[in-house]
Amino acid sequence: xxxxxxxxxxxxxxxxxxxxxxxxxxxxxxxxxxxxxxxxxxxxxxxxxxxxxxxxxxxxxxxxxxxxxxxxxxxxxxxxxxxxxxxxxxxxxxxxxxxxxxxxxxxxxxxxxxxxxxxxxxxxxxxxxxxxxxxxxxxxxxxxxxxxxxxxxxxxxxxxxxxxxxxxxxxxxxxxxxxxxxxxxxxxxxxxxxxxxxxxxxxxxxxxxxxxxxxxxxxxxxxxxxxxxxxxxxxxxxxxxxxxxxxxxxxxxxxxxxxxxxxxxxxxxxxxxxxxxxxxxxxxxxxxxxxxxxxxxxxxxxxxxxxxxxxxxxxxxxxxxxxxxxxxxxxxxxxxxxxxxxxxxxxxxxxxxxxxxxxxxxxxxxxxxxxxxxxxxxxxxxxxxxxxxxxxxxxxxxxxxxxxxxxxxxxxxxxxxxxxxxxxxxxxxxxxxxxxxxxxxxxxxxx
Numbered sequence: 001x002x003x004x005x006x007x008x009x010x011x012x013x014x015x016x017x018x019x020x021x022x023x024x025x026x027x028x029x030x031x032x033x034x035x036x037x038x039x040x041x042x043x044x045x046x047x048x049x050x051x052x053x054x055x056x057x058x059x060x061x062x063x064x065x066x067x068x069x070x071x072x073x074x075x076x077x078x079x080x081x082x083x084x085x086x087x088x089x090x091x092x093x094x095x096x097x098x099x100x101x102x103x104x105x106x107x108x109x110x111x112x113x114x115x116x117x118x119x120x121x122x123x124x125x126x127x128x129x130x131x132x133x134x135x136x137x138x139x140x141x142x143x144x145x146x147x148x149x150x151x152x153x154x155x156x157x158x159x160x161x162x163x164x165x166x167x168x169x170x171x172x173x174x175x176x177x178x179x180x181x182x183x184x185x186x187x188x189x190x191x192x193x194x195x196x197x198x199x200x201x202x203x204x205x206x207x208x209x210x211x212x213x214x215x216x217x218x219x220x221x222x223x224x225x226x227x228x229x230x231x232x233x234x235x236x237x238x239x240x241x242x243x244x245x246x247x248x249x250x251x252x253x254x255x256x257x258x259x260x261x262x263x264x265x266x267x268x269x270x271x272x273x274x275x276x277x278x279x280x281x282x283x284x285x286x287x288x289x290x291x292x293x294x295x296x297x298x299x300x301x302x303x304x305x306x307x308x309x310x311x312x313x314x315x316x317x318x319x320x321x322x323x324x325x326x327x328x329x330x331x332x333x334x335x336x337x338x339x340x341x342x343x344x345x346x347x348x349x350x351x352x353x354x355x356x357x358x359x360x361x362x363x364x365x366x367x368x369x370x371x372x373x374x375x376x377x378x379x380x381x382x383x384x385x386x387x388x389x390x391x392x393x394x395x396x397x398x399x400x401x402x403x404x405x406x407x408x409x410x411x412x413x414x415x416x417x418x419x420x421x422x423x424x425x426x427x428x429x430x431x432x433x434x435x436x437x438x439x440x441x442x443x444x445x446x447x
Contacts, residue, residue: 018446020044021054021124021146024131025091025114028059028067030074032235032357033153036212036434037130038077039236040151043435045081048446053083056118058091075238086121090114094133104156104195108135115139126445129206132156137205147445149208151233154354155219157196162189200224210441213355214379231441234380236434237357239426242364245341247419249412255291256344256408259367261336261358264298264305264329269349270312276349276400278319283401292408294321294347295339297328340365344415345407348372349400356381360429363391363422368415370394370403385425389418 024037041053059067064085072078092098093114099106115136127140127148134156140146203209203224210233211217221227258277262268277294300306309327316325328335340346346362348371353359355376362369363381369391371377382391392407394400407415427433 019124025058213376233437236431237360237429239364258345259343260347272349279401388421390422
């Protein structure tokens, strides 16, 4: 075990420079979590330019320069100083596909071994887990002697997950054969409670904790019990990119476009969008004679996602709405922006989404958001701005259909008013707001 800073030149003061390391095994993935990583590094480099910055990554098939170029291409983020990459060869230990059963436990134990590989290559002064691998925290704190912090996007286990198993409700993380069997449900509940207890212990090792939403805050406070050092730091959303889209409705042809943004993962619940849209067409469609079209925009990561899209296509056929629904897979950012500029409604149907960057982007682009009445959208995003409405929330198929019909029945002037309120409300999710809140939370670790 050795310290990375010993191989670095000394700072202007003659002392060894402080080494700040981020544990982010998938730093080249290009998602919202990676945007947080690069914005955080940029903010720290501006504030503490003499420190040495390290990223532990499992992206061994690309170079450090390629990773930085990818960050600039995807997020338009360019770091002002160099960053060192420590490449980890055992990332397979945290792949969920490696653990078909006891996935949470397998990935968490795997992260300890991956963390050990990281620690053997570099012992930093400050360690930040920015991907949710809380089981690495005691390793770096008590073995590495580091000051440790966390940025939590989503708790590994939540009280909601416990309630799903306890009530024997089937879900994407609770197989039907378990939910139907009282004995198996009891056994899984015991496993979840034990895991939640251990997760609370390792999380409580953190010297500072940053969470991305009120929903995540409530769960982390319940599990980690470190309220004295826990703060909400909203993730940086690229709202500026969408602000040049005009708010006035463009009506080349009569009708309305509804869009949905999100990867085709099971928890996104695209089926609910299609069913509610079918109900809207069949029972509640406003402005008869005006066309309505639903466009589902998202990324497919693998064959499972592609299979899911094919299932959704079959659902549109079965419901008789095939001609009114389009799927746009892995489209360019310019195409995405074009669809948002033409859309009247932005749809979101994930239950207990921890934050909801896609919801923020829809509001920034000027679509009227209709999001799920839970999680981050309910608690942090689709909330009144200066007492004025910024969007709508729903839960059931009927609720979504009614809300869509209501939005479409509003006058263009009223919809414009809602759009203006929504756009004015999302400035709190900008890069600048994130940088200020992040640096404020980090002071304890860096001074």
